[in-house]
Amino acid sequence: MKLYNTRTRALEEFKPLKPPHVRIYVCGLTPSAEAHAGHARSFLFFDVLRRYLEHLRYDVTFVQNVTDIDDRSIERAKETGEHWYDIVGDYYASFKESMRKLGVREPDEEPYATRFIPQIVEMIGELVDKGFAYVSKGGVYYRVAKFRRYGALSGRNVKDLEAGARVEVDEFKDDPLDFALWKFAKPGEPTWPSPWGDGRPGWHIECSAMSRALLDPPGEGFDIHGGGADLIFPHHENEIAQSEPLMKKPPMANFWLHGGLVQFESRKMSKSLGNFEPLADLLERFDPQAIRLAFLQTGYSKVMNFTDESMAAANAGLNRIKECWRGLERGEGRDGSLMPRIEAALDEDFNTAQALSEIFGYIGNPKTANRAELTYVLALLGIKPDDSWLAETPRMLRADFMDRLHDELGSQVSLNGETPEGAIAQVLRLRARARAEKDFKESDRLRDALLRCGVELRDEQGGETTWQPV
């Protein structure tokens, strides 16, 4: 399998460092604000990558951290009067629920920054000892000038960065590029003890400490480190700067994978621009499987434009897959014509769009298609047939259905104590009689009346008539 490696800026054949074990660290959420479509895309991408690596018979360890302490949550706590811990807990619970709806599997390990304080403190200590960090008035800082490879991942050089750097007034750094490893606490802020003073970890160090603790205690590197493209600089650059000076055998991660960002209606997602929608709300508006399909139809590393229109298209595509899946025989085993095509697509830098294209080609040919194989391939992409696949998606009848039906056909059907289903059955019987008598005017009138009440009829091939809410 070939993957584009940000570290080398090249498409490379993926080989585990210690086969068959594959160790993946994905930068998770900082739950101090609501999750959005961008998070969904990123985690969906790594979810499918993980599934595919397992399909390829690798033994995957998947770690995704939670940065549960940061400036923003402390800020919010001050504003709202809530405890920072509750704020973080609530946002994270909401995020987890969204992931569950999207069918993103739970990580093998889900380390919280605040539960790895000893490891973080230990790592900072090592950096201080080696001269990569210094204690200042505001905290412990990383000395960027000391790390020669700084900027290698993101393709920047220290000189350019210095030219464009803003000088932060309140900090006590030797150099504007230096960043905090440990921030001394101001009154009222959450604190943990450290040899340099009580405080909290800076952003970046938690990932270095936790990936080392969980994936690479010997300091010889792990396989894949991932996250959204916006993490390349400074987050991942800083992680490398923190980790590699302490390693026996850099690089920190063999492959660095970055998912493309999401734009919302062709604009950057931003609360101030007014085009931000929480993921939880999005999941109310759209079928989670359609969201998954929409993301997988775009190359993982490209900017993706999330619009109502693209979601409508994905939804229609998903329905077609459902319809076809339902129509396929439940055959045993797999006929084997689809899987090799899927593998060929995914092996080429994880081309999920191509894979989906193969699936559409496959279902367009019901003579050779096989439900078991289709199910397996869909599962690989994290799309699982559920109850809604077996029958038409049960959608709610409109709330005023019975009232409308009364207005339309109250004189022909008895609605007293009748259920909506029973009432529809009555109309269906009237219509069947009219059709038997070739009174098509009457049968069409009944069909149109039901449609106005929000129910659409279908005369199936066998002569049976089915209905569904519209």
Added chain:
RNA sequence: GGCGACGUAGCCAAGUGGUAAGGCAGAGCUCUGCAAAAGCUCCAUUCGGCAGUUCGAAUCUGCCCGUCGCCUCCA
């Protein structure tokens, strides 16, 4: 100012040297009393523009135009 990505049909989008996947929308046909649903067929002589390299370019090079992102918290 520095770094980078992208520009392919009405919309979304794959394709990185060998002659344009796929989805949505649209059109026609089949089925149907008519619809609906489904199936079949059609739908870019052309890939932002211009020049160049090549037997051959959407794919490589140069310039131009346009859109967007990162450089500050960000998946």
